[in-house]
Amino acid sequence: YFKQINLSHTMVNIPKVRKTFCKYSECKKHTQHKVTQYKAGKRNKKALGERRYRMKQMGFGGQTKPVFRKNAKTTKKQVLRMECQTCHKKKQVTLKRCKHFELGGQKKRKGQMIQF
Numbered sequence: 001y002f003k004q005i006n007l008s009h010t011m012v013n014i015p016k017v018r019k020t021f022c023k024y025s026e027c028k029k030h031t032q033h034k035v036t037q038y039k040a041g042k043r044n045k046k047a048l049g050e051r052r053y054r055m056k057q058m059g060f061g062g063q064t065k066p067v068f069r070k071n072a073k074t075t076k077k078q079v080l081r082m083e084c085q086t087c088h089k090k091k092q093v094t095l096k097r098c099k100h101f102e103l104g105g106q107k108k109r110k111g112q113m114i115q116f
Contacts, residue, residue, distance in 0.1 A: 012095065014080065016104035026087035037103055038079035038092060075099055 014035060022031045043050065056064045075097040083090045095101075 010098065011100045011102065012078065012098045013102045013105045013107070018082070020082065022084045022087065022089065023091070024084070024087055024089045026089070027084060031087075032085040033082040034085060035103065036081045036083075037101070038081045073097075 016035055018033050018035050019030055020033050022029065022033070045051075053065065077097055078095040078101045080093045080095065081090060082093060
C-alpha cells in the first residue's frame, strides 16, 4: 500500500533578500541575507573516482559500472545558498520537495486580477 503524498506547496516563491539568523561569531544575530539557488559545481577530471572510472572503462567490454535508470522521484529538494550581507559568510538551507521553484517572483495579493 502506497501512501498518497499531498504536495500542498506545488509552487514555492522565495524573496531574493531574507532576514534570518547568522550563527557566525562576527554577527550572532538576525541580519539580511542574499538568497541564491544552489547549483552543483563542475566535476573535477583529476578526482580519484573519475580517474579510476576512466581506467576501468578503457578497452573492450562495454559499460563496466551500473547506470541508474529506475528514477522514482519526480521532484528534487531545493537548496538555498544564503550569504550574510554584513560578514559575507555563506550557509545552505534545504527546503521541502516542490514541483515549481521561483526566486524573487511577484507576491500573491488577495483580490488582484492575474495579469499576463
